[in-house]
Amino acid sequence: MTNSLESISLIATYSAMAVYTLAFILFTVDLAGRAATDGQSTPTRWLRSAMAVLVLGFVIHFGADVTRAISAHRVPWANMYEFGLTATLVLVGVFLGINLWRDVRFVGAFVSGFAILALGIVTVNFYVAVSPLPPALQNYWLVIHVCVAVLGTGFFATGAALSASQLFQQSREEGKLQTRSWRFLSAFPSSESLEALAYRILVIGFVFWTFTVIAGAIWAERAWGRYWGWDTKEVWSFIIWTLFAGYIHARATRGWRGRPAAILSLIGFGAVLFNYGIVNIFFKGLHVYSGL
Numbered sequence: 001m002t003n004s005l006e007s008i009s010l011i012a013t014y015s016a017m018a019v020y021t022l023a024f025i026l027f028t029v030d031l032a033g034r035a036a037t038d039g040q041s042t043p044t045r046w047l048r049s050a051m052a053v054l055v056l057g058f059v060i061h062f063g064a065d066v067t068r069a070i071s072a073h074r075v076p077w078a079n080m081y082e083f084g085l086t087a088t089l090v091l092v093g094v095f096l097g098i099n100l101w102r103d104v105r106f107v108g109a110f111v112s113g114f115a116i117l118a119l120g121i122v123t124v125n126f127y128v129a130v131s132p133l134p135p136a137l138q139n140y141w142l143v144i145h146v147c148v149a150v151l152g153t154g155f156f157a158t159g160a161a162l163s164a165s166q167l168f169q170q171s172r173e174e175g176k177l178q179t180r181s182w183r184f185l186s187a188f189p190s191s192e193s194l195e196a197l198a199y200r201i202l203v204i205g206f207v208f209w210t211f212t213v214i215a216g217a218i219w220a221e222r223a224w225g226r227y228w229g230w231d232t233k234e235v236w237s238f239i240i241w242t243l244f245a246g247y248i249h250a251r252a253t254r255g256w257r258g259r260p261a262a263i264l265s266l267i268g269f270g271a272v273l274f275n276y277g278i279v280n281i282f283f284k285g286l287h288v289y290s291g292l
Helices: 002-036 045-072 080-098 105-125 141-173 180-187 191-224 232-252 259-282
Strands: none
Touching: 002 045, 002 105, 002 180, 045 080, 045 105, 080 105, 080 141, 080 259, 105 141, 141 180, 141 191, 141 259, 191 232, 191 259, 232 259
16 A cells, blocks of 8 residues: 555656646746747636646646655654645645735746756656654654745745846846847836735745744754754755845845845855755765655
């Protein structure tokens, strides 16, 4: 039964990737169409279809995550593959949820493209069969600590997409991106609006990451008898916290608004990716639970 559910989860993951690919194509066609019509602001059928397909991919992706959890008899984020699977699900979920509040469908190509790339990397390079948890992970803090880390990662990724859009839009407003291929940016909000929206989303991510660091320290004391030990993962988690704390401070300082603050937010998200993809593999420490 366990092996069967594990296989179903893997098949669902590949199916979600295929559906996300279709959504990415539709989002891209929509952007291309906007470029050809000087940034048409009204939603096109391509955009509506892309969102519908993305929702379908999210449902399939959710099924992959749930069946992985059932087959493992635990939460599905105990190794790099499972963390990547769940974090990508949260990213798409955050994007869909934000659209209930504000229309951010214009970054749908980034979200769907990133989801395809992330799922492809974790499935091809980090996939491991379901296995029992190491003793240090057999604790309810696994649920709390990693869950908020996944949520923080999802909000950071969405905020990074908006910050990147802000940089492109600001360049267009300054007259630097005036070729026909960039006309779709006229359908985007102003760079100031994009910055304000990115800031709000990144603040939510920062709150989750703050709790991640705090919960990690409490769990470390329970597992290893100390709150902080300068482990590589602990150091990089703190570096990420510091970068986004700096971003929030920079955004509150008038001289750091605009391009500098957006670049700092992208550096912060780059540190998140480094912490996941490089630290987990190439650095030794107590937090190495990649499963590879």
